[in-house]
Amino acid sequence: MADPELQKRFDAAYAPLEQAIDSGRVPGGVLGIIDLKHGRIVDAKGSAWVVPERRPMTVDTWFDLASLTKVLFTTPRILALHAAGRLDLDAPLTSVIPDFRQFTPEAWERKVTFRQCLGHQTAFPNDVAIFTYGENPRLLRNFVLQHRWEAVPSIYTCVNFILLGIALERLEGRMIREMDPGPGFAFSAAPEQAAATEFCTWRDRIVVGEVHDENCAALQGAGNAGLFGTVHSVLDAAEALLRGDAAGDPLVKLQRAPLGATRTHGWERPYVGWTGGDVANASTIGHTGFTGTGLWIDFDNQRAWTLLTNRVHPSRYSDSGILQLRRAVGDAVNA
Numbered sequence: 094m095a096d097p098e099l100q101k102r103f104d105a106a107y108a109p110l111e112q113a114i115d116s117g118r119v120p121g122g123v124l125g126i127i128d129l130k131h132g133r134i135v136d137a138k139g140s141a142w143v144v145p146e147r148r149p150m151t152v153d154t155w156f157d158l159a160s161l162t163k164v165l166f167t168t169p170r171i172l173a174l175h176a177a178g179r180l181d182l183d184a185p186l187t188s189v190i191p192d193f194r195q196f197t198p199e200a201w202e203r204k205v206t207f208r209q210c211l212g213h214q215t216a217f218p219n220d221v222a223i224f225t226y227g228e229n230p231r232l233l234r235n236f237v238l239q240h241r242w243e244a245v246p247s248i249y250t251c252v253n254f255i256l257l258g259i260a261l262e263r264l265e266g267r268m269i270r271e272m273d274p275g276p277g278f279a280f281s282a283a284p285e286q287a288a289a290t291e292f293c294t295w296r297d298r299i300v301v302g303e304v305h306d307e308n309c310a311a312l313q314g315a316g317n318a319g320l321f322g323t324v325h326s327v328l329d330a331a332e333a334l335l336r337g338d339a340a341g342d343p344l345v346k347l348q349r350a351p352l353g354a355t356r357t358h359g360w361e362r363p364y365v366g367w368t369g370g371d372v373a374n375a376s377t378i379g380h381t382g383f384t385g386t387g388l389w390i391d392f393d394n395q396r397a398w399t400l401l402t403n404r405v406h407p408s409r410y411s412d413s414g415i416l417q418l419r420r421a422v423g424d425a426v427n428a
Contacts, residue, residue, distance in 0.1 A: 096131035099126065099128050103126050103134040106124060107124050109422055109425065110122050110124050110138060111138055113414060113418045114139040118404075118412070119139070120140045120142075120150075121138060122138060122139060122400065122401060122402035123136070123138075123152055124399070124400055124422065125152075125324040125327070125399045126396065126398045126426060127397050127398075129396070137149075137150045137152045137154065142288075144289070144407040145299065148285075152325070155286050156321065156384065156386055156401045156403070157290055157300075157305045157321055158320045158322055158384070159306060159384040160318060160380065160383060161327070161380055161386050163316070163380065164348075164360055165278070165320055165322075165327070165330050165388075166275065166320050167261065167316040171211065171261065172347055172358065176343065176344060180260070180264065181207070182207045182211070183206050185205060186206070189260045193238050202242055207260070209253075210254065210256055211253070212358065213249045216244035216245055216246070217242055217245070217252035217253060218248075220250075221250075223236065223308040224308050224310065230312050230313040233312050234259055237255060251317035255316055268314050269316065270314035274320060275330070277323065277325065278321065278322045279321045280304070280319050281303055281304070282302045287301050289403060291305065291405045291406055291407055302321075305383070305405065306318035318382075331399065334390055335395050335396075335397060348378065349376075355367070359380070360380055362375070368389075368420060370420045370423025370426075370427060371420070371424060372427045373391065374393055374427075376392040377392070378392075381419065383409075384402075384403065384405050385402035385403055385405060387400050387401075387419055400418070402415070
């Protein structure tokens with residue numbers, strides 16, 4: 094039987110998800126909360142598929158975690174390599190990728206550091222359709238490395254983590270999809286066990302069990318997206334961070350360390366209007382994924398919550414209200 098205090102908190106947070114599904118704004122979702130003092134509760138509602146047929150959402154449904162890949166896969170591996178002395182966070186990417194913009198030694202891109210990429214403090218643009226430049230993954234990696242990028246004011250951009258992924262591949266000597274994704278995670282899922290994402294006009298089909306992000310798909314693995322998991326694997330990862338923090342793990346401390354007003358190493362930290370709600374305390378970090386996923390970790394209260402939805406199914410071009418849903422869930426969890 095669940096702890097009454099945690100159950101009350103869970104029920105309040107689950108209500109906005111139920112409302113979003115009942116109103117047809119999202120097909121389905123799974124909510125999970127873990128509290129190191131009071132246990133864990135998860136529940137699912139709605140449909141994992143609507144098109145081409147309806148299939149129920151369950152707590153065992155696999156989700157395309159999208160940009161949660163940045164914090165659950167890429168960030169900890171980059172930080173571990175730093176701790177092992179294999180890269181310096183304040184060194185430029187060229188210390189690992191010497192051929193980055195190799196034909197223009199004075200290029201600004203050659204000065205970008207690992208830490209700047211982790212904190213989205215670079216001048217790379219967002220929403221770059223890399224997949225439109227070809228289908229050969231090695232050719233596209235070289236496109237990323239040799240392209241003359243237009244410098245813009247610092248924004249959140251997948252380019253930062255695509256570059257970190259290439260650096261990770263160089264150091265490990267293998268492609269990302271050949272690496273261990275971590276316990277409970279994978280780089281694909283059996284379609285019958287996965288939540289569907291959207292009808293992809295590039296691939297001309299409903300995407301399910303394979304990565305939704307077009308750039309990651311074309312690169313056949315990248316540091317910005319591609320990880321799959323269930324509510325339990327996401328909560329297990331959150332629990333490991335909570336316990337690591339309590340034990341003084343320096344890599345967890347680094348993930349919490351601020352890099353500006355809204356960012357840490359890889360993660361977001363609370364700010365006005367953020368996805369974790371208005372009442373999250375300053376010890377909380379979080380991140381979201383475009384497909385409708387998210388994870389938030391409150392270190393002071395030793396608590397974490399994850400909201401996994403398929404809000405882009407069957408199309409991203411609808412008003413899912415995902416920001417309002419995430420914030421309502423976060424406020425209820427922290428009330």
